[in-house]
Amino acid sequence: MRKTKRREGGKTDNRGTAGPSSRRPVPETDYEAVFRDFLQARGLKLTRERMVILEEVFKHDDHFDIDEFHMKMRKKGLKVSRASIYRTLPLLQECGLVDEVKTTERQAFYEHIHGRRHHDHLVCLSCGKVMEFYSPAIERLQEEICRRRRFKSLRHVLEIQGHCKDCA
Amino acid sequence: MRKTKRREGGKTDNRGTAGPSSRRPVPETDYEAVFRDFLQARGLKLTRERMVILEEVFKHDDHFDIDEFHMKMRKKGLKVSRASIYRTLPLLQECGLVDEVKTTERQAFYEHIHGRRHHDHLVCLSCGKVMEFYSPAIERLQEEICRRRRFKSLRHVLEIQGHCKDCA
DNA sequence: TTGAGATTGAGAACAAATCTCAATCGTGGC
């Protein structure tokens, strides 16, 4: 009995990052290399589970929460425990492949960011859709504010909540 | 098991302000009137607990989380259950007296906003200090973004995390 | 190949928030 939550976000294009025909050593994707190097540098092991999770994360192009993620994997027959997911995502975060977005919702959600630009979120309170936006001007203003206060900014979260045009 | 006595009467109003040379009923503060009206309009009752919580909220001028808040009340001998606090804060939020700020921290915190201006937060990851800032320019840019997407904004959360000048 | 040490899975443990329900209170009508 785990949950019954919503937040089914917008469509994904699922841009087939999956491996090409597997007969010869499939060329390692960018993110695989990043993760592998990170693990090595940290003296951590490259396990089947970690790789399965990595691949799955990069198949999602939208936001997801851990429970939904776990469910989806089980349906596909990929057996990885929830605990491993909880343990692996922070690693992916540490090596910059994934971003954890704590929202005003109870639970956190994640999104992969490798090769993507930083962005902020619009969240529809009716349908749960999450849209992204990026404003260089806002970013600049934030930097300015931090500079003035001698605050060393590490990251930020900007989430605007309301109703999307379909729900308004 | 409701437990023995509770509600050992007394003092609902007259928040000991040692009124100037007051000989007449202490004038209700602004926020008290707001809350009272709100309760009435909603057919809710004005209870001792609700008032105690309201007063306490307006004594804090900074951010607080529910547990800390509850503890502080107990120390003062104000007996109100955690459950009541959890139930009352959303009411105060509804009538615009209090703001719930969900942060990237695990738990939410609150701050009263009556008579205060909207603002965003800088959070120091080392010492936990929370600073406020307000940027009309950022606000305007956000509105612009929403307009362009036909998104009806209700509220937003902008939190910048990093290290304050004392911790850097 | 091997063994030290990292990792895993299942379930227990936690913690924040919410719910349950009998006892009790607040309020409008007399």
Added chain:
DNA sequence: GCCACGATTGAGATTTGTTCTCAATCTCAA
């Protein structure tokens, strides 16, 4: 002022997201 009744309360139980525990298992450098 008194009543009746629905709203509210407190204490503890429950829910829910996340983290921890530990025996079994796996990884990888030597």
